[in-house]
Amino acid sequence: QKEVEQDPGPLSVPEGAIVSLNCTYSNSAFQYFMWYRQYSRKGPELLMYTYSSGNKEDGRFTAQVDKSSKYISLFIRDSQPSDSATYLCAMSASGGSNYKLTFGKGTLLTVNP
């Protein structure tokens, strides 16, 4: 079993839809969770950064972490064509090698006008 599993998609939705992106993980030591957005031919851009379980909201984006289920989600409300990108989840453990990130493979999202 891979440490981090992410559905690669592709995912295509109409403008204005609510988008749900998900990752599961197997390493119970992971405590820090990130979502990055990557446009074509660009580097990943940090969207959300959360610690431990719970929800975090930033504008149209909500990150959710459920450590008991080893499951994280990113919700995008009122999706826009400019949200079309690849979304990468990433996570790390505390202590020791806590500065090393483990990434999912990314989900390609297209928002159609």
Added chain:
Amino acid sequence: DGGITQSPKYLFRKEGQNVTLSCEQNLNHDAMYWYRQDPGQGLRLIYYSQIVNDFQKGDIAEGYSVSREKKESFPLTVTSAQKNPTAFYLCASTALLSGNQPQHFGDGTRLSIL
């Protein structure tokens, strides 16, 4: 503007040639990282460095070398020993403060074989 600058944007390598990818940051970050991104593979860690003159191998270090002579610079050399170098290479950095800090990325270098 603070950020991470990678150059060149595109690079071509001939058979048997070593090439060096540049990564510079002006964020005063302590740690720097090199990742390789292949289609469908996600990001894989090549090397990382948490302090000047020290670095550690990541998951796929074979065929690569790095140096960290200055805090702001972390160049990656793709040697002729790397038989499949075609990929998108990403440099990242982070501050080593208390608690975990997220990594920030440059815009990458795309390396291809001639």
